[in-house]
Amino acid sequence: MGPTPDAEVDAMPEVFFHVGAGRAASRWLQEQVFPHFRGVRYIPRTRFRQSAKVVGRGGDLPVLVSRQLGYRELTPSVEWFARLAPAARPILVLRRHDEWLRSVYLREIKELRYVPFERFIDFERDEGVRPRSSALFRERIQVLEDHFEHRPLVLFFDRLVADPHAFVRTIADYVGASYDEARISFRPSNRSYRDRQYRFLREVRRRRPAKRTAEPASAAVRWLRVRSRRLAWHAGVALGRVAPERILSRDPLLTDEQLARVRTFYEADWQACVDYARRHNPRLLAGD
Known part of the structure:
Protein backbone atom coordinates (compact mmCIF):
# COMPACT_ATOMS: atom_id res chain seq x y z
CA MET A 1 0.00 0.00 0.00
CA ARG A 96 18.24 51.50 -4.12
CA HIS A 97 17.17 52.45 -7.64
CA ASP A 98 19.80 55.06 -8.45
CA GLU A 99 22.65 52.82 -7.26
CA TRP A 100 21.14 49.77 -8.95
CA LEU A 101 20.51 51.40 -12.33
CA ARG A 102 23.97 52.98 -12.28
CA SER A 103 25.49 49.51 -11.83
CA VAL A 104 23.24 48.00 -14.50
CA TYR A 105 24.14 50.79 -16.93
CA LEU A 106 27.88 50.38 -16.34
CA ARG A 107 27.51 46.66 -16.99
CA GLU A 108 25.95 47.52 -20.36
CA ILE A 109 28.98 49.67 -21.19
CA LYS A 110 31.33 46.92 -20.03
CA GLU A 111 29.59 44.44 -22.34
CA LEU A 112 29.88 46.85 -25.29
CA ARG A 113 26.20 47.77 -25.39
CA TYR A 114 26.68 51.48 -24.78
CA VAL A 115 23.89 53.95 -25.46
CA PRO A 116 23.49 57.38 -23.82
CA PHE A 117 21.74 57.06 -20.49
CA GLU A 118 18.64 58.91 -21.70
CA ARG A 119 18.25 56.18 -24.34
CA PHE A 120 19.00 53.45 -21.84
CA ILE A 121 15.98 54.38 -19.74
CA ASP A 122 13.62 57.10 -20.96
CA PHE A 123 11.64 58.76 -18.17
CA GLU A 124 9.66 60.97 -20.54
CA ARG A 125 8.23 58.63 -23.21
CA ASP A 126 9.33 55.23 -21.90
CA GLU A 127 11.06 54.38 -25.19
CA GLY A 128 14.44 53.39 -23.77
CA VAL A 129 16.35 50.13 -23.95
CA ARG A 130 14.85 49.22 -20.58
CA TYR A 193 36.22 48.77 -13.24
CA ARG A 194 37.96 52.08 -13.11
CA ASP A 195 36.36 55.12 -14.71
CA ARG A 196 39.05 55.24 -17.44
CA GLN A 197 38.27 51.66 -18.54
CA TYR A 198 34.55 52.34 -18.79
CA ARG A 199 35.24 55.49 -20.78
CA PHE A 200 37.46 53.54 -23.16
CA LEU A 201 34.77 50.88 -23.70
CA ARG A 202 32.24 53.64 -24.31
CA GLU A 203 34.55 55.14 -26.93
CA VAL A 204 34.92 51.75 -28.65
CA ARG A 205 31.15 51.43 -28.98
CA ARG A 206 30.75 55.04 -30.14
CA ARG A 207 33.24 54.49 -32.94
CA ARG A 208 31.91 51.04 -33.84
CA PRO A 209 28.13 51.03 -33.38
CA ALA A 210 26.46 47.67 -32.96
CA LYS A 211 25.31 46.11 -36.23
CA ARG A 212 21.80 44.83 -36.63
CA THR A 213 21.71 41.06 -36.98
CA ALA A 214 19.04 38.87 -38.46
CA GLU A 215 16.91 37.03 -35.92
CA PRO A 216 16.39 34.39 -34.84
CA ALA A 217 19.86 32.93 -34.54
CA SER A 218 20.79 29.37 -33.67
CA ALA A 219 22.00 28.48 -30.19
CA ALA A 220 25.52 28.03 -31.53
CA VAL A 221 25.51 31.49 -33.11
CA ARG A 222 24.17 33.09 -29.93
CA TRP A 223 26.87 31.32 -27.91
CA LEU A 224 29.54 32.57 -30.31
CA ARG A 225 28.23 36.13 -30.07
CA VAL A 226 28.32 36.06 -26.28
CA ARG A 227 31.85 34.62 -26.22
CA SER A 228 33.06 37.13 -28.79
CA ARG A 229 31.58 40.02 -26.84
CA ARG A 230 33.19 38.82 -23.62
CA LEU A 231 36.54 38.48 -25.32
CA ALA A 232 36.15 41.99 -26.72
CA TRP A 233 35.38 43.61 -23.39
CA HIS A 234 38.17 41.73 -21.64
CA ALA A 235 40.52 43.15 -24.27
CA GLY A 236 38.90 46.56 -23.90
CA VAL A 237 39.35 46.55 -20.15
CA ALA A 238 43.03 45.73 -20.56
CA LEU A 239 43.54 48.41 -23.20
CA GLY A 240 41.58 50.91 -21.14
CA ARG A 241 44.24 50.81 -18.46
CA VAL A 242 46.86 52.19 -20.85
CA ALA A 243 44.73 54.19 -23.31
CA PRO A 244 45.95 57.81 -23.63
CA GLU A 245 43.64 60.30 -22.00
CA ARG A 246 43.48 62.40 -25.17
CA ILE A 247 41.41 59.81 -27.03
CA LEU A 248 38.80 59.55 -24.27
CA SER A 249 35.84 61.83 -23.93
CA ARG A 250 35.73 63.82 -20.71
CA ASP A 251 31.96 63.52 -20.57
CA PRO A 252 30.94 61.75 -17.36
CA LEU A 253 29.49 58.28 -17.71
CA LEU A 254 26.57 59.42 -15.56
CA THR A 255 25.87 62.83 -14.10
CA ASP A 256 24.67 63.61 -10.60
CA GLU A 257 21.57 65.12 -12.17
CA GLN A 258 20.73 61.88 -13.98
CA LEU A 259 21.13 59.83 -10.80
CA ALA A 260 19.02 62.33 -8.87
CA ARG A 261 16.32 61.99 -11.52
CA VAL A 262 16.36 58.21 -11.10
CA ARG A 263 16.06 58.49 -7.34
CA THR A 264 13.20 60.97 -7.56
CA PHE A 265 11.31 58.96 -10.18
CA TYR A 266 11.41 55.76 -8.11
Whole structure:
Protein backbone atom coordinates (compact mmCIF):
# COMPACT_ATOMS: atom_id res chain seq x y z
CA MET A 1 0.00 0.00 0.00
CA GLY A 2 1.48 3.35 -1.01
CA PRO A 3 1.94 6.39 1.24
CA THR A 4 -1.12 8.41 2.14
CA PRO A 5 -1.49 12.00 0.84
CA ASP A 6 -0.78 13.28 4.36
CA ALA A 7 2.47 11.32 4.47
CA GLU A 8 3.50 12.81 1.15
CA VAL A 9 2.84 16.31 2.43
CA ASP A 10 4.84 15.59 5.58
CA ALA A 11 7.76 14.42 3.44
CA MET A 12 7.94 17.73 1.56
CA PRO A 13 11.00 19.62 2.80
CA GLU A 14 10.92 23.27 3.77
CA VAL A 15 11.97 25.27 0.71
CA PHE A 16 13.63 28.69 0.50
CA PHE A 17 13.83 30.47 -2.85
CA HIS A 18 16.42 33.22 -3.29
CA VAL A 19 15.13 35.28 -6.21
CA GLY A 20 18.33 37.08 -7.12
CA ALA A 21 18.56 40.28 -9.12
CA GLY A 22 21.56 41.33 -11.13
CA ARG A 23 23.83 43.91 -9.47
CA ALA A 24 22.45 43.13 -6.01
CA ALA A 25 25.05 40.66 -4.69
CA SER A 26 23.36 37.66 -6.29
CA ARG A 27 26.52 36.12 -7.74
CA TRP A 28 28.40 36.67 -4.48
CA LEU A 29 25.70 34.90 -2.48
CA GLN A 30 25.50 32.06 -5.00
CA GLU A 31 29.25 31.44 -5.21
CA GLN A 32 30.76 32.65 -1.95
CA VAL A 33 28.04 32.22 0.68
CA PHE A 34 25.35 29.62 -0.02
CA PRO A 35 27.78 26.77 -0.87
CA HIS A 36 29.19 27.06 2.66
CA PHE A 37 25.85 26.76 4.42
CA ARG A 38 25.51 23.56 6.45
CA GLY A 39 22.22 21.96 7.39
CA VAL A 40 20.51 22.83 4.11
CA ARG A 41 20.62 21.35 0.62
CA TYR A 42 21.73 24.15 -1.68
CA ILE A 43 20.69 24.06 -5.35
CA PRO A 44 22.77 26.55 -7.35
CA ARG A 45 21.51 28.67 -10.23
CA THR A 46 22.91 26.26 -12.83
CA ARG A 47 20.64 23.47 -11.55
CA PHE A 48 17.45 25.50 -11.19
CA ARG A 49 15.42 23.23 -13.46
CA GLN A 50 16.64 20.17 -11.55
CA SER A 51 15.27 21.57 -8.29
CA ALA A 52 12.00 19.72 -8.93
CA LYS A 53 13.76 16.38 -8.46
CA VAL A 54 15.53 17.49 -5.28
CA VAL A 55 12.38 18.89 -3.70
CA GLY A 56 10.34 15.89 -4.86
CA ARG A 57 12.71 13.47 -3.11
CA GLY A 58 11.73 14.99 0.22
CA GLY A 59 13.95 14.63 3.24
CA ASP A 60 14.55 16.25 6.59
CA LEU A 61 16.89 19.02 5.44
CA PRO A 62 15.50 22.30 4.14
CA VAL A 63 16.23 23.15 0.50
CA LEU A 64 17.71 26.47 -0.59
CA VAL A 65 17.25 27.29 -4.28
CA SER A 66 18.91 30.34 -5.85
CA ARG A 67 18.23 31.78 -9.27
CA GLN A 68 19.08 35.18 -10.73
CA LEU A 69 16.03 36.52 -12.55
CA GLY A 70 15.77 39.61 -14.72
CA TYR A 71 12.51 41.47 -15.14
CA ARG A 72 11.60 39.42 -18.22
CA GLU A 73 12.28 36.04 -16.60
CA LEU A 74 10.79 36.81 -13.19
CA THR A 75 7.11 35.98 -13.66
CA PRO A 76 7.44 32.81 -15.83
CA SER A 77 10.18 31.38 -13.59
CA VAL A 78 8.26 32.16 -10.42
CA GLU A 79 5.12 30.60 -11.88
CA TRP A 80 7.03 27.42 -12.71
CA PHE A 81 8.67 27.17 -9.30
CA ALA A 82 5.44 27.98 -7.43
CA ARG A 83 3.74 24.99 -9.06
CA LEU A 84 6.57 22.87 -7.69
CA ALA A 85 6.76 24.40 -4.21
CA PRO A 86 3.86 26.76 -3.42
CA ALA A 87 4.88 26.87 0.24
CA ALA A 88 8.40 28.06 -0.57
CA ARG A 89 9.67 31.09 1.31
CA PRO A 90 11.09 33.66 -1.14
CA ILE A 91 14.14 35.81 -0.34
CA LEU A 92 14.67 39.05 -2.26
CA VAL A 93 17.61 41.48 -2.03
CA LEU A 94 16.92 45.03 -3.24
CA ARG A 95 19.31 47.86 -4.04
CA ARG A 96 18.24 51.50 -4.12
CA HIS A 97 17.17 52.45 -7.64
CA ASP A 98 19.80 55.06 -8.45
CA GLU A 99 22.65 52.82 -7.26
CA TRP A 100 21.14 49.77 -8.95
CA LEU A 101 20.51 51.40 -12.33
CA ARG A 102 23.97 52.98 -12.28
CA SER A 103 25.49 49.51 -11.83
CA VAL A 104 23.24 48.00 -14.50
CA TYR A 105 24.14 50.79 -16.93
CA LEU A 106 27.88 50.38 -16.34
CA ARG A 107 27.51 46.66 -16.99
CA GLU A 108 25.95 47.52 -20.36
CA ILE A 109 28.98 49.67 -21.19
CA LYS A 110 31.33 46.92 -20.03
CA GLU A 111 29.59 44.44 -22.34
CA LEU A 112 29.88 46.85 -25.29
CA ARG A 113 26.20 47.77 -25.39
CA TYR A 114 26.68 51.48 -24.78
CA VAL A 115 23.89 53.95 -25.46
CA PRO A 116 23.49 57.38 -23.82
CA PHE A 117 21.74 57.06 -20.49
CA GLU A 118 18.64 58.91 -21.70
CA ARG A 119 18.25 56.18 -24.34
CA PHE A 120 19.00 53.45 -21.84
CA ILE A 121 15.98 54.38 -19.74
CA ASP A 122 13.62 57.10 -20.96
CA PHE A 123 11.64 58.76 -18.17
CA GLU A 124 9.66 60.97 -20.54
CA ARG A 125 8.23 58.63 -23.21
CA ASP A 126 9.33 55.23 -21.90
CA GLU A 127 11.06 54.38 -25.19
CA GLY A 128 14.44 53.39 -23.77
CA VAL A 129 16.35 50.13 -23.95
CA ARG A 130 14.85 49.22 -20.58
CA PRO A 131 11.21 49.99 -19.78
CA ARG A 132 10.68 52.11 -16.71
CA SER A 133 8.66 49.28 -15.17
CA SER A 134 11.76 47.04 -15.17
CA ALA A 135 12.94 48.88 -12.05
CA LEU A 136 9.67 48.78 -10.11
CA PHE A 137 10.68 46.61 -7.17
CA ARG A 138 7.34 46.65 -5.36
CA GLU A 139 5.89 44.85 -8.39
CA ARG A 140 8.51 42.11 -7.95
CA ILE A 141 7.40 41.68 -4.35
CA GLN A 142 3.80 41.47 -5.55
CA VAL A 143 4.67 38.71 -8.03
CA LEU A 144 6.14 36.67 -5.17
CA GLU A 145 3.14 37.35 -2.93
CA ASP A 146 0.75 36.30 -5.67
CA HIS A 147 2.41 32.93 -6.26
CA PHE A 148 3.64 31.72 -2.86
CA GLU A 149 1.89 31.04 0.41
CA HIS A 150 4.51 32.95 2.40
CA ARG A 151 5.47 36.58 2.10
CA PRO A 152 9.02 37.19 0.86
CA LEU A 153 11.87 38.11 3.14
CA VAL A 154 13.02 41.46 1.73
CA LEU A 155 16.63 42.43 2.42
CA PHE A 156 18.54 45.54 1.40
CA PHE A 157 21.88 45.84 -0.34
CA ASP A 158 22.92 48.82 1.79
CA ARG A 159 22.81 46.64 4.88
CA LEU A 160 25.14 44.19 3.15
CA VAL A 161 27.58 47.03 2.45
CA ALA A 162 27.36 48.32 6.01
CA ASP A 163 27.77 44.93 7.73
CA PRO A 164 28.22 41.92 5.43
CA HIS A 165 28.78 39.55 8.36
CA ALA A 166 25.40 40.44 9.90
CA PHE A 167 23.77 40.23 6.48
CA VAL A 168 24.94 36.64 6.00
CA ARG A 169 23.87 35.71 9.53
CA THR A 170 20.38 37.04 8.82
CA ILE A 171 19.94 34.74 5.82
CA ALA A 172 21.56 31.77 7.56
CA ASP A 173 19.30 32.14 10.60
CA TYR A 174 16.26 32.48 8.36
CA VAL A 175 16.95 29.24 6.45
CA GLY A 176 18.23 27.40 9.54
CA ALA A 177 21.81 27.01 8.32
CA SER A 178 25.15 27.07 10.10
CA TYR A 179 28.46 28.02 8.51
CA ASP A 180 32.12 28.64 9.15
CA GLU A 181 32.58 32.36 8.61
CA ALA A 182 36.28 31.90 7.85
CA ARG A 183 35.36 29.98 4.68
CA ILE A 184 33.34 32.86 3.23
CA SER A 185 35.03 35.53 1.13
CA PHE A 186 33.48 38.88 1.96
CA ARG A 187 34.91 40.45 -1.17
CA PRO A 188 32.20 40.86 -3.84
CA SER A 189 32.74 38.65 -6.88
CA ASN A 190 31.86 41.38 -9.40
CA ARG A 191 34.57 44.02 -9.14
CA SER A 192 33.94 47.46 -10.53
CA TYR A 193 36.22 48.77 -13.24
CA ARG A 194 37.96 52.08 -13.11
CA ASP A 195 36.36 55.12 -14.71
CA ARG A 196 39.05 55.24 -17.44
CA GLN A 197 38.27 51.66 -18.54
CA TYR A 198 34.55 52.34 -18.79
CA ARG A 199 35.24 55.49 -20.78
CA PHE A 200 37.46 53.54 -23.16
CA LEU A 201 34.77 50.88 -23.70
CA ARG A 202 32.24 53.64 -24.31
CA GLU A 203 34.55 55.14 -26.93
CA VAL A 204 34.92 51.75 -28.65
CA ARG A 205 31.15 51.43 -28.98
CA ARG A 206 30.75 55.04 -30.14
CA ARG A 207 33.24 54.49 -32.94
CA ARG A 208 31.91 51.04 -33.84
CA PRO A 209 28.13 51.03 -33.38
CA ALA A 210 26.46 47.67 -32.96
CA LYS A 211 25.31 46.11 -36.23
CA ARG A 212 21.80 44.83 -36.63
CA THR A 213 21.71 41.06 -36.98
CA ALA A 214 19.04 38.87 -38.46
CA GLU A 215 16.91 37.03 -35.92
CA PRO A 216 16.39 34.39 -34.84
CA ALA A 217 19.86 32.93 -34.54
CA SER A 218 20.79 29.37 -33.67
CA ALA A 219 22.00 28.48 -30.19
CA ALA A 220 25.52 28.03 -31.53
CA VAL A 221 25.51 31.49 -33.11
CA ARG A 222 24.17 33.09 -29.93
CA TRP A 223 26.87 31.32 -27.91
CA LEU A 224 29.54 32.57 -30.31
CA ARG A 225 28.23 36.13 -30.07
CA VAL A 226 28.32 36.06 -26.28
CA ARG A 227 31.85 34.62 -26.22
CA SER A 228 33.06 37.13 -28.79
CA ARG A 229 31.58 40.02 -26.84
CA ARG A 230 33.19 38.82 -23.62
CA LEU A 231 36.54 38.48 -25.32
CA ALA A 232 36.15 41.99 -26.72
CA TRP A 233 35.38 43.61 -23.39
CA HIS A 234 38.17 41.73 -21.64
CA ALA A 235 40.52 43.15 -24.27
CA GLY A 236 38.90 46.56 -23.90
CA VAL A 237 39.35 46.55 -20.15
CA ALA A 238 43.03 45.73 -20.56
CA LEU A 239 43.54 48.41 -23.20
CA GLY A 240 41.58 50.91 -21.14
CA ARG A 241 44.24 50.81 -18.46
CA VAL A 242 46.86 52.19 -20.85
CA ALA A 243 44.73 54.19 -23.31
CA PRO A 244 45.95 57.81 -23.63
CA GLU A 245 43.64 60.30 -22.00
CA ARG A 246 43.48 62.40 -25.17
CA ILE A 247 41.41 59.81 -27.03
CA LEU A 248 38.80 59.55 -24.27
CA SER A 249 35.84 61.83 -23.93
CA ARG A 250 35.73 63.82 -20.71
CA ASP A 251 31.96 63.52 -20.57
CA PRO A 252 30.94 61.75 -17.36
CA LEU A 253 29.49 58.28 -17.71
CA LEU A 254 26.57 59.42 -15.56
CA THR A 255 25.87 62.83 -14.10
CA ASP A 256 24.67 63.61 -10.60
CA GLU A 257 21.57 65.12 -12.17
CA GLN A 258 20.73 61.88 -13.98
CA LEU A 259 21.13 59.83 -10.80
CA ALA A 260 19.02 62.33 -8.87
CA ARG A 261 16.32 61.99 -11.52
CA VAL A 262 16.36 58.21 -11.10
CA ARG A 263 16.06 58.49 -7.34
CA THR A 264 13.20 60.97 -7.56
CA PHE A 265 11.31 58.96 -10.18
CA TYR A 266 11.41 55.76 -8.11
CA GLU A 267 11.22 57.33 -4.66
CA ALA A 268 7.67 56.14 -3.99
CA ASP A 269 8.50 52.62 -5.14
CA TRP A 270 11.57 52.45 -2.90
CA GLN A 271 9.65 53.74 0.10
CA ALA A 272 6.94 51.14 -0.52
CA CYS A 273 9.60 48.40 -0.40
CA VAL A 274 11.12 49.77 2.81
CA ASP A 275 7.67 50.04 4.40
CA TYR A 276 6.90 46.48 3.33
CA ALA A 277 10.04 45.16 5.00
CA ARG A 278 9.39 47.13 8.19
CA ARG A 279 5.85 45.82 8.34
CA HIS A 280 6.47 42.16 7.54
CA ASN A 281 10.09 41.52 8.54
CA PRO A 282 10.55 43.84 11.53
CA ARG A 283 12.75 41.48 13.56
CA LEU A 284 15.00 40.51 10.67
CA LEU A 285 15.52 43.76 8.87
CA ALA A 286 17.27 47.02 9.49
CA GLY A 287 16.66 48.64 6.13
CA ASP A 288 16.89 52.21 7.35
